Each structure stands twice: as structure tokens, then as C-alpha cells.
Amino acid sequence: METLAVQALTGLASASSLFLVASGLTVIFGVSRIVNFAHGSFYMLGAFLAWTLVSHAPLAEWGGWGFWGGILLAALAVGLLGAAAEMVILRRIYRAPELFQLLATFALVLVVQDLVLLLWGADDKFGPRAPLLRGATEIFGLRFPRYDLFLIAVGPVVLGLLWLLFHRTRFGILLRAATQDREMVAALGVDQQLLFTGVFCLGSALAGLGGALQLPREAVTIHMDMAIIVQAFVVVVVGGLGSLPGAFLAALLISELHAFGILVLPRITLVLAFLVMAIVLVLRPYGLLGRKPEGPPPATEAAAPLPGPAPRWLQGAGMAALAALLLLPPFLGEYPLILLADFAALVLFAASLHLIMGPGGMASFGHAAYFGAGAYAAALLARHLGAPMEVGLVAAPFFAGLVGFLFGWFCVRLSGVYSAMLTLAFAQIAWSVAFQWVEVTGGDNGILGVWPSEWARGRLAFWYLSLALCGLGVWMLRRAIHAPFGMALRAQRDSPLRAEAIGIDAFRIRWLAFALAAAMAGVAGALFAYGKGSVFPSSLDIPRSVDALLMVLLGGVHSLSGPILGAVAYAGLQEQLSRLTDLWRLLLGLVILALVLFFPGGLARAFYRRRGA
Amino acid sequence: MTPVLQAEGLVKSWDGNRAVDGVSLALAPGEMLALIGPNGAGKSTCFNMLNGQLRPDAGIIRLGGRDITRRPPRAIWRLGVGRTFQVTATFGSMTVLDNVRMALLSHARRLLGLWRPARHQLTGEAEALLARVGMQAQAGRPCGILAYGDLKRLELAMALANQPRLLLMDEPTAGMAPAERGALMAQTAGIARAAGIAVLFTEHDMDVVFAHADRVLVLDRGRLIAEGAPEAVRVDPLVRQVYLGGMTG
Amino acid sequence: MLQVQALHAHYGRAHILHGVSLALAPGEVLCLLGRNGAGKSTTMKAVMGLVPPSAGSVRLEGRELAGQAPHVIARVGLGYVPEERRIFAGLTVAENLEVGRRPPRDGREPWTADRVFALFPALASMRRRPASRMSGGEQQMLAIARTLMGNPAVLLLDEPSEGLAPVIVERMAGAVAALKAEGMSILLSEQNLLFAATVADQAVVLESGVVRHVGAMPALMRDAALRARFLSV
Incomplete structure (x- = not known):
């Protein structure tokens, strides 16, 4: 009974923190329709800035005033940074497709990660206890940290303040109006740019405040950003995108679930939140308090004409590249061969995601689930049944395809951000299983000893195997895209209305495409596993999904050459940059930002255009 | 002869307002039938129930005697119904x-x-x-x-x-220059007649309606207020009043 | 006051307006007539910049507006009341008015909440009511009131009578007449000929995105043949 009460209160305190961050995210989305991946970075910046302010002179010497002033100053500074990011970057891409905005905000994540590392170093920071709120209070005979009680109050207070802002100030009323009908607000003479900058400032300040308030509670680390953004996404989506009360409710739900889940089912705590999200989205596709977006769907990018047979120069270049890939490797050293085999797997991984995103017109934030499914299929067979590589490579696409078939049934029903979030949720569920089902998967220690069969153990032989399988996979994807199935997939993307009117069952086509892409990702995952000789949960974590997303978007979704170029460019860039400098994330982020701002069609497009002009 | 398409007592409400309120119609094989009416009369709602895009609250739709009420558009297509859209969808x-x-x-x-x-x-x-x-x-x-x-x-x-044995055409000439309209409809009519295809279309260009429709249905506030040959509908006093508007009814 | 010349507009590749021209004098009510689909709403949207005109010019007191962003056009002095009303359903009546509020224009009595409530007394009693819980007629009144709060020099009223009960239509006509009496210039679009006849000075008849007739409204009302040609079935 006592533990229950303590857990309930702990859950409430966590809910407050989570709500602060999620409220900023949901407010920004409501007005700008941008899913801001960088929101977690602003949270982290808030924490680091607050640490610097309160633990150094002059604020550190001012006692209570200094501490609380430092917290608020940090939040304010983060708000200004958010406004600056909006003005410099996001303002230029409001008309770009949704995924490009996402790419830009993800580039910001990378940039901030390295900047934080550069400015504050890699070690964890510990802030001072909060003045006046040290120690614990007794409630019904239970000792309870005072700071947590304070946090419990902060959530509703901020909700109340936000309510006042949105209902009692002109700025807030304009924001609410813009959330409903941006165009009408403009027709009434309101300049949206100011509104957007304002909302980014507000949202980022809330994230910063959330981060700063964590200071007395836990260590400030350079991994805070990804941890919080995923949770905030869950809260925002469960609550309903754009809904503040929804975010509050969802934050409570998720936090309490987590607090009690630890007592009852400690093994599945990581899955729990995502399971809830999946259930909510299946039952209420727009979240607990969310409403179906009204009006016409946002203008989609003008459909690109289908890439016919590749232009002759590209065919020539492809042939030359293939010849080089076949003929040169015998003269290469061990390390380049390892890299090449990795690249091959990544190319197939990206190409499989392209099927979903390009011809399919869907988004997946969780494609790593299928890459990982393939990898684990191979590894589990090797570990528990002693199966050889050949068996693993055959089983991988079937297992990954099956997982894709199962998850896809849910994901392809929804569209846009909601569908993307559901893919993320399922990928996190898969990741949690790999991470927490230690007996079977080895948990964080992974599965070692997943080696290729004797004949393929040499680096050169394994490279040829990778090239053959990935080449085969990409070729099969290409056949499928140009076959009636791929045409039907494009048809339902181009015009759902027309597709339905000529008898195309869009759901079935999308579902099968999802499963097919999953199977191909599975092959890539298995190869990757055999190449490394091991599998870890990181093979299906969010960064891996984001890798795939970046590779496809960098290359461009318009033709299959896009993800191939994108995979090579991204993986190559990452590899080169990480060898050149410790700040490779910063550089990569800047490169991605430059690409988004200057080549919104992706690398392949820019290539074609240059040649075509 | 069995009508190609037959609807009985179609009803559809939005927020308590009956956009379509008990519409019945039948279409003979090879017939060209125009559905007209002022803004907000319920033409689009009616049309979208016939093509399967909307589910009627009440009523029955039959295609060649077969009940197709609440079937999705793709199933209706497989039964031999072709469609064109007001804003082209290709x-x-x-x-x-x-x-x-x-x-x-x-x-x-x-x-x-x-x-x-x-x-x-x-x-x-x-x-x-x-x-x-x-x-x-x-x-x-x-x-x-x-x-x-x-x-x-x-x-x-x-x-x-x-x-198809039936074409459903929503505002087939919308968005076209006036000169092109006649040509497109003449071509459509020619193809439909040659193949014995029945055509149901909504239209607001009256020249098109009177030049090509065998029969005209007039909707107002969700109800059919007139039905008949184009010449008869043209001189119907109720129809004239609805089109010209009236503050007292 | 408002001069539109050879305006062309497209939706996607559909060519909707084929060179629409019209001129609105100060204090005048000009009514766009025509069957639905004739291009009345698109003309309004193109003037307002919501559908960017593909060619042609829109001038307010000599200042070129074609190609400007909607919020700039609104600030210069065009007040747009859309056909679908587009009130902010989640906001109260008072909040809807607040969104429309803009600084007063020189030499005119500024619009205030009290003044729009005097024009539409029905709204005065529901300041705190969410707009989603209003009837169609009340929403139409709110849409007009919201735009008036921006102190426009010219009001664009797109089919204010559509879908309203006859008694409400009459009240709406009364409000438009009152605005006209105060010297407001109004570009109206209507399908309801009697509504138009009670308030409009000039009539411009559109058909398939082309101006078919320009003339005085009373003259059009006297000429049954002309009416039948363009407006009847």
C-alpha cells in the first residue's frame, strides 16, 4: 500500500516534467504542423544552460534567488534559441513536404548534440539541490521528496498559465485560431510569420523549462535529448496532436502506467508506453482528445513523373560502378572490404524503405524494426538451433516479412504523421523485446558468434555474397516497382480517389508493400549481423530507423537510384567525418541542413537536373 | 426493363441537417440523366452516395437489380460503373x-x-x-x-x-473554357450512345444539360422538386423560382 | 475604389477565371451573379490573394494587390467573408472578433465589439459562447462581424444568404443595407436574386469564369429576358 502511494506520487512528478516538454511540442505542431524532432534538444539545452547558470558565479552566490532565476533564465534563453532556429531554418521550409521538415529538425538534433558535447563535455553534470525544497516531507507517514511535490504542482500550474495565455491574451487567441484555420487567420490580416516565430519561442521555452527543472532531480547527460523526445512524441500522439489537455492527460497516463508497471511487470516497462500508444491509435486514430484535421489534406508534393529507363550516362555510370565493385575488391584491404559489405547492407535497407516512402507515399519512422528482425532471426537461429548462415539468410526475410505483415496491418491504415508515429511505436516495442527479453535475446549484451559459414568467412567472399544478395534484393525491388504491383502502389499514392474508383484496394496494396519492404530490410539486417558476427538491440533502435530515413530523404524518394546514392553518401559521409573529426554529427547536421535548404528534391534529383539541364 | 441504376429513399444528414432527404431515382439503360440544382441542394451528397463514397443513413441503391448500398467505390467499379470527377483525379x-x-x-x-x-x-x-x-x-x-x-x-x-454499363460523371465540364464544354459532352454522349452506356451527370452549365440530357432531375434542399424532359423542366415555375432565389421561400 | 482587371485564376490546371474585370465605386454595392460554378467565389478568393491570380490586376485606391500575400491584402483594406464562413469553431464569439481586430483606418469610425453587436444584436447575448454551438445564421453574422473588426475599406461578402432560413436572409439583407448606408463599399456575390436586388447598385453576371453582363441592378431586375438568359435554368 505504501509503495503504491509513493509510486503514484512519483508518477505524478514525472508526469509534470513530461507534460512541460510535450506541451511545447504539441503547441508547435498545432500551429506550424511541424513535427519537431529537435524539441528534445531544446530540453537538453535547457538542462545544461541551467546547470551552468546555477553552479557558477554570479548566480551560484545568490542563493535561492540565484537558483530559481537561473532556471527561468535558462528557459528564456532556450526560447530565444527556438525562435532563432525558426527564423533561420524552418521558416524557409514550411511549404516543403512534411518529411523534409522532419529531416531539418533532425539535422538540428545532430548539431545540438555536438555543440553540447563541445561546450560542456561528455561527463554527467549534477546540479545543486533546489533551495527551500531539499529533503523530504512526510505525508500520511510516508517520506516523500519535497522537490517531487513541487514538480507535481508545476504541471497543473503551467497548464493553467498556458490556458490563461491561450484564452486571455491576443497572442494566444491568434494561436488557437491559427491551429484551426491558418489561411483564414491570414485573410484577417495576421502575419503568420510572427505567429510561427512566437510559437517556436514559446514551445522551446517550455522544453527548456522542463529540462532546467530536471536539474535537482537527475544528472544532466548528453543523451537526454533522444530519451525525452521519444516519450514526448508518445504523449503528444496519445493525447492528440495539438491538444494541450490531451497532452496533460496522456502525460499522466503514461507516467502512472510506468510508475506502476515497474511494480507489476518490471520486464515490460519499456514496451508499455508504446503498447498504449499503439492501442490508442488503433482505437482512436487521432489520439485521446485529438480531432480529425479538418479541411482538405495538406497539399502534397506534385507527383514526379516516373523515372523511365535510367538515362544512358547513369546506366553507364552504374555499369562502371558495378564493374569496379566486382573487379577492385581483390586488391583492397580488410577494412575497406568490411566497409563495402556494410554499405551494401545499408543500400538494401534504404532501398526497402524507399518502396514504402517513394512509390508507397507512406512514412516509416521505425523501419529498423525489420532490419533488426532479420538480424535477430539469423542470430537466434544460430544461437539456439546452431543453424548455419544459409538457413539464417533464408529465414530472415520470412521472419522480418511476417513482423512487417503484422505491424503493417496497423500502420498502413493511418496516414501522415499518425502512421509514422505508429511505425515508431511498433519499432520501439520490437526494440524493447530485444532489450528486455534477456533469456532469449541476451538483452543489452546481444548475441555473439553469429558468423558466416566457412566458405563466406573471408572478407572478400563475404563482400561478394553481400553484393550478390543486396544486388538481388534491389533488383527485385526494382522489378516490383515497375510491375503492376508497383504501379498500383504509385496509383494509390497519386490519387487515392481515382485508385479506389478503378477498383484498387489501396489498403491491401500498401499492406503488401509494407511486408515486402520489411522482408527486404530483413535480408539487409541478417547480412549486417553476419558481417559483424553479432547482434545488439541497437540494430533496431531509433537512430537506426533515422539512418534509413535520412538515407532515403538525402537521396530523394523519386527514384530507386535515390536511396542507393543516399545510403552511400550518408554512410560514407558519416564514416569519413567520424574519421576526420570528433564533431562529425555537427558537420553531418550542417550538411543535411544545407541539402534540405538547397536541394529539397534529394541528391538523385539534383544529379538528374544537372545532367538534364 | 430493369433500370441500370435505381435509388429509393436516400437520406443523408450532416449534424442533424438533412442534406439529402428521401431522393429516389431510376436510370434506364443507355439513358443520359442530368442531376441539377442550386448550391447546397445536395447534388454532391446524393452523387457520392450513388458512387459509394458516402454511406446513406437510409435508402437502397440497386445496380441492375443488385443491392449495392454501402458497397465501397472499388466494389461498385467491379460491377461495371465508371466514374469521372469534378476536379480531375488521375x-x-x-x-x-x-x-x-x-x-x-x-x-x-x-x-x-x-x-x-x-x-x-x-x-x-x-x-x-x-x-x-x-x-x-x-x-x-x-x-x-x-x-x-x-x-x-x-x-x-x-x-x-x-x-461499364453506367458512367457517373460529377460536373464533367467544370473548369473548362466554355467553348470546349460542348465538344467534350458531345464526345461523351457519342461514346455512351454507341456502347449503350447509361450516364448520370451533375452539371451547372445549362447549355450542356439541355443539349445532351434525355431527362433532368432538379434537387433543392435535399429533395427532388422536378423531373422530366429538359423542355418541361426549363419552364417549370418551381424550378425557375429555386434558381432565381427568393427571400420568402 | 476597387478595380479588377482581366483576372485569370486556376485551381491546379483547371482554368476557372478567364479574364474577369469589374470596378467598384466608393460606397457602392456591386453584386456578382451567376449560377454555382460560374466563378463568383473564385473571383473573391483571387482578389483576396487566397487563390493567387495567374494574370491580371487588382487595385485598391490605385495600389496594386495582385500577387501579394492575403495578410498584406487584408491590411491594405480588403475584408473577406468567405462563403463557408470559416469561423473559428473552438473560439468564443468574443475571441473570434478579437482575431479579426485591426487598428482603425483614418477618417472612419472604428469598429468595436459594441458597434458590431449593435449591427447584429443576436450576437450580443452570446459573447462567451463557443462558435461551434451557433446556428448557421449566427455563424454568418459572426463571420461578417469578425471581418468588420478589421476596419476594412472594402468588404467582400461571398454568398451571405446561402443555406439560411428566409427570415434570417431578410435580417442579413438588413445588415448589408445598414453597412451600405454607412458608406461601406461592398463586393457581394449571390445566387439569391431577390437578396441581391434589395442591396446592390451594380450587377456583374458571370458564367463559366467570364463576365457576361455588366449593368445596374434595378435594370437587370426589370429585364426578365436578360435574367432568364443568365440566371435561370
Whole structure:
């Protein structure tokens, strides 16, 4: 009974923190329709800035005033940074497709990660206890940290303040109006740019405040950003995108679930939140308090004409590249061969995601689930049944395809951000299983000893195997895209209305495409596993999904050459940059930002255009 | 003779307002029937129930005697109903020929083909359909760059791909220059008559309606207020009043 | 006051307006007539910049507006009341008015909440009511009131009578007449000929995006043949 009460209160305190961050995210989305991946970075910046302010002179010497002033100053500074990011970057891409905005905000994540590392170093920071709120209070005979009680109050207070802002100030009323009908607000003479900058400032300040308030509670680390953004996404989506009360409710739900889940089912705590999200989205596709977006769907990018047979120069270049890939490797050293085999797997991984995103017109934030499914299929067979590589490579696409078939049934029903979030949720569920089902998967220690069969153990032989399988996979994807199935997939993307009117069952086509892409990702995952000789949960974590997303978007979704170029460019860039400098994330982020701002069609497009002009 | 299409007592409400309030109609084989009415009369709602896009709150829709109420559009298409849209809906990333080919592939139930390239399939049939609407010269063009009138013709070709017995055309001449309208409708009427296809269309260009419809239905505030030959409807006092508006009713 | 010349507009590739021209004098009510689909709403949207005109010019007191962003056009002095009303359903009546509020224009009595409530007394009693819980007629009144709060020099009223009960239509006509009496210049679009006849000075008849007739409204009302040609079935 006592533990229950303590857990309930702990859950409430966590809910407050989570709500602060999620409220900023949901407010920004409501007005700008941008899913801001960088929101977690602003949270982290808030924490680091607050640490610097309160633990150094002059604020550190001012006692209570200094501490609380430092917290608020940090939040304010983060708000200004958010406004600056909006003005410099996001303002230029409001008309770009949704995924490009996402790419830009993800580039910001990378940039901030390295900047934080550069400015504050890699070690964890510990802030001072909060003045006046040290120690614990007794409630019904239970000792309870005072700071947590304070946090419990902060959530509703901020909700109340936000309510006042949105209902009692002109700025807030304009924001609410813009959330409903941006165009009408403009027709009434309101300049949206100011509104957007304002909302980014507000949202980022809330994230910063959330981060700063964590200071007395836990260590400030350079991994805070990804941890919080995923949770905030869950809260925002469960609550309903754009809904503040929804975010509050969802934050409570998720936090309490987590607090009690630890007592009852400690093994599945990581899955729990995502399971809830999946259930909510299946039952209420727009979240607990969310409403179906009204009006016409946002203008989609003008459909690109289908890439016919590749232009002759590209065919020539492809042939030359293939010849080089076949003929040169015998003269290469061990390390380049390892890299090449990795690249091959990544190319197939990206190409499989392209099927979903390009011809399919869907988004997946969780494609790593299928890459990982393939990898684990191979590894589990090797570990528990002693199966050889050949068996693993055959089983991988079937297992990954099956997982894709199962998850896809849910994901392809929804569209846009909601569908993307559901893919993320399922990928996190898969990741949690790999991470927490230690007996079977080895948990964080992974599965070692997943080696290729004797004949393929040499680096050169394994490279040829990778090239053959990935080449085969990409070729099969290409056949499928140009076959009636791929045409039907494009048809339902181009015009759902027309597709339905000529008898195309869009759901079935999308579902099968999802499963097919999953199977191909599975092959890539298995190869990757055999190449490394091991599998870890990181093979299906969010960064891996984001890798795939970046590779496809960098290359461009318009033709299959896009993800191939994108995979090579991204993986190559990452590899080169990480060898050149410790700040490779910063550089990569800047490169991605430059690409988004200057080549919104992706690398392949820019290539074609240059040649075509 | 069994009507091609028959609707009885269709009702659809939005937020308690009856947009369509007990509409019944029947369409004979080969007949061209125009559905007209002022703004907000319920034409689109009515039309979208017939084509399966909306589910009626009450009423029955039969296609050749077979109940198709609450069937999705794709199922209705498989029963031989072709459609064109008010704002053209075509596959913008494909060529004209591929658009038509897509409809033919679906009709032939080959959509799950994963291997044989689509460009080697049904080309002759697709070209024949394009020839029927006078578009063969444009077969290789991306449909993203077509003139609007040609897009409308392309839609017609796609609608004919399943050898329909009924065409549902929502505002077939909307968005076209007045001079083009007559030509498009004359072509449509010619094709429909030659193949014995019944046509139900909504339209607000009265010249088009009176030149091509065999029969006209007039909707106002969700109800049918007149029905008959074009000449009779044209002089109907109730219809004239509805079109000219009246502050007292 | 408002001069529109050879305006063309497209939706996607559909060519909707084929060179529409019209001129609105100060204090005048000019009514766009025509069957639905004739291009009345599109003309309004093109003037307002919501559908960017593909060619042609829109001038307010000599200042070129074609190609400007909607919020700039609104600030210069065009007040747009859309056909679908587009009130902010989640906001109260008072909040809807607040969104429309803009600084007063020189030499005119500024619009205030009290003044719009005097024009539409029905709204005065529901200041705190969410707009989603209003009837169609009340929403139409709110849409007009919201735009008036921006102190426009010219009001664009797109089919204010559509879907309203006859008694409400009469009240709406009364409000438009009152605005006209105060010297407001109004570009109106209507399908309801009697509504138009009670308030409009000039009539411009559109058909398929082309101007078919320009003339005085009373003259059009006297000429049954002309009416039948363009407006009847």
C-alpha cells in the first residue's frame, strides 16, 4: 500500500516534467504542423544552460534567488534559441513536404548534440539541490521528496498559465485560431510569420523549462535529448496532436502506467508506453482528445513523373560502378572490404524503405524494426538451433516479412504523421523485446558468434555474397516497382480517389508493400549481423530507423537510384567525418541542413537536373 | 426493363441537417440523366452516395437489380460503373498510357503482379481506349502536363476501361473554357450512345444539360422538386423560382 | 475604389477565371451573379490573394494587390467573408472578433465589439459562447462581424444568404443595407436574386469564369429576358 502511494506520487512528478516538454511540442505542431524532432534538444539545452547558470558565479552566490532565476533564465534563453532556429531554418521550409521538415529538425538534433558535447563535455553534470525544497516531507507517514511535490504542482500550474495565455491574451487567441484555420487567420490580416516565430519561442521555452527543472532531480547527460523526445512524441500522439489537455492527460497516463508497471511487470516497462500508444491509435486514430484535421489534406508534393529507363550516362555510370565493385575488391584491404559489405547492407535497407516512402507515399519512422528482425532471426537461429548462415539468410526475410505483415496491418491504415508515429511505436516495442527479453535475446549484451559459414568467412567472399544478395534484393525491388504491383502502389499514392474508383484496394496494396519492404530490410539486417558476427538491440533502435530515413530523404524518394546514392553518401559521409573529426554529427547536421535548404528534391534529383539541364 | 441504376429513399444528414432527404431515382439503360440544382441542394451528397463514397443513413441503391448500398467505390467499379470527377483525379506521376493501363490492369485483376513489367502488358488495349476518346497522340506524355480538357478525356478513357454499363460523371465540364464544354459532352454522349452506356451527370452549365440530357432531375434542399424532359423542366415555375432565389421561400 | 482587371485564376490546371474585370465605386454595392460554378467565389478568393491570380490586376485606391500575400491584402483594406464562413469553431464569439481586430483606418469610425453587436444584436447575448454551438445564421453574422473588426475599406461578402432560413436572409439583407448606408463599399456575390436586388447598385453576371453582363441592378431586375438568359435554368 505504501509503495503504491509513493509510486503514484512519483508518477505524478514525472508526469509534470513530461507534460512541460510535450506541451511545447504539441503547441508547435498545432500551429506550424511541424513535427519537431529537435524539441528534445531544446530540453537538453535547457538542462545544461541551467546547470551552468546555477553552479557558477554570479548566480551560484545568490542563493535561492540565484537558483530559481537561473532556471527561468535558462528557459528564456532556450526560447530565444527556438525562435532563432525558426527564423533561420524552418521558416524557409514550411511549404516543403512534411518529411523534409522532419529531416531539418533532425539535422538540428545532430548539431545540438555536438555543440553540447563541445561546450560542456561528455561527463554527467549534477546540479545543486533546489533551495527551500531539499529533503523530504512526510505525508500520511510516508517520506516523500519535497522537490517531487513541487514538480507535481508545476504541471497543473503551467497548464493553467498556458490556458490563461491561450484564452486571455491576443497572442494566444491568434494561436488557437491559427491551429484551426491558418489561411483564414491570414485573410484577417495576421502575419503568420510572427505567429510561427512566437510559437517556436514559446514551445522551446517550455522544453527548456522542463529540462532546467530536471536539474535537482537527475544528472544532466548528453543523451537526454533522444530519451525525452521519444516519450514526448508518445504523449503528444496519445493525447492528440495539438491538444494541450490531451497532452496533460496522456502525460499522466503514461507516467502512472510506468510508475506502476515497474511494480507489476518490471520486464515490460519499456514496451508499455508504446503498447498504449499503439492501442490508442488503433482505437482512436487521432489520439485521446485529438480531432480529425479538418479541411482538405495538406497539399502534397506534385507527383514526379516516373523515372523511365535510367538515362544512358547513369546506366553507364552504374555499369562502371558495378564493374569496379566486382573487379577492385581483390586488391583492397580488410577494412575497406568490411566497409563495402556494410554499405551494401545499408543500400538494401534504404532501398526497402524507399518502396514504402517513394512509390508507397507512406512514412516509416521505425523501419529498423525489420532490419533488426532479420538480424535477430539469423542470430537466434544460430544461437539456439546452431543453424548455419544459409538457413539464417533464408529465414530472415520470412521472419522480418511476417513482423512487417503484422505491424503493417496497423500502420498502413493511418496516414501522415499518425502512421509514422505508429511505425515508431511498433519499432520501439520490437526494440524493447530485444532489450528486455534477456533469456532469449541476451538483452543489452546481444548475441555473439553469429558468423558466416566457412566458405563466406573471408572478407572478400563475404563482400561478394553481400553484393550478390543486396544486388538481388534491389533488383527485385526494382522489378516490383515497375510491375503492376508497383504501379498500383504509385496509383494509390497519386490519387487515392481515382485508385479506389478503378477498383484498387489501396489498403491491401500498401499492406503488401509494407511486408515486402520489411522482408527486404530483413535480408539487409541478417547480412549486417553476419558481417559483424553479432547482434545488439541497437540494430533496431531509433537512430537506426533515422539512418534509413535520412538515407532515403538525402537521396530523394523519386527514384530507386535515390536511396542507393543516399545510403552511400550518408554512410560514407558519416564514416569519413567520424574519421576526420570528433564533431562529425555537427558537420553531418550542417550538411543535411544545407541539402534540405538547397536541394529539397534529394541528391538523385539534383544529379538528374544537372545532367538534364 | 430493369433500370441500370435505381435509388429509393436516400437520406443523408450532416449534424442533424438533412442534406439529402428521401431522393429516389431510376436510370434506364443507355439513358443520359442530368442531376441539377442550386448550391447546397445536395447534388454532391446524393452523387457520392450513388458512387459509394458516402454511406446513406437510409435508402437502397440497386445496380441492375443488385443491392449495392454501402458497397465501397472499388466494389461498385467491379460491377461495371465508371466514374469521372469534378476536379480531375488521375495518376500524376504516370504517362497518359500508363493511367489507362492501370485501369485495365485492375480490371484484369493483375494488380499483384510483382515481376513482369507493366509496360509490356495491355498496351494495345490501352491505346485502343485512348483512340476512342481521341487521345492516342498524347499516349506517351506525362499526364502532369496535360491541358485540362485532355485530362477530362483521359478520365473518360479510364472510366471506360471496365466496359461499364453506367458512367457517373460529377460536373464533367467544370473548369473548362466554355467553348470546349460542348465538344467534350458531345464526345461523351457519342461514346455512351454507341456502347449503350447509361450516364448520370451533375452539371451547372445549362447549355450542356439541355443539349445532351434525355431527362433532368432538379434537387433543392435535399429533395427532388422536378423531373422530366429538359423542355418541361426549363419552364417549370418551381424550378425557375429555386434558381432565381427568393427571400420568402 | 476597387478595380479588377482581366483576372485569370486556376485551381491546379483547371482554368476557372478567364479574364474577369469589374470596378467598384466608393460606397457602392456591386453584386456578382451567376449560377454555382460560374466563378463568383473564385473571383473573391483571387482578389483576396487566397487563390493567387495567374494574370491580371487588382487595385485598391490605385495600389496594386495582385500577387501579394492575403495578410498584406487584408491590411491594405480588403475584408473577406468567405462563403463557408470559416469561423473559428473552438473560439468564443468574443475571441473570434478579437482575431479579426485591426487598428482603425483614418477618417472612419472604428469598429468595436459594441458597434458590431449593435449591427447584429443576436450576437450580443452570446459573447462567451463557443462558435461551434451557433446556428448557421449566427455563424454568418459572426463571420461578417469578425471581418468588420478589421476596419476594412472594402468588404467582400461571398454568398451571405446561402443555406439560411428566409427570415434570417431578410435580417442579413438588413445588415448589408445598414453597412451600405454607412458608406461601406461592398463586393457581394449571390445566387439569391431577390437578396441581391434589395442591396446592390451594380450587377456583374458571370458564367463559366467570364463576365457576361455588366449593368445596374434595378435594370437587370426589370429585364426578365436578360435574367432568364443568365440566371435561370
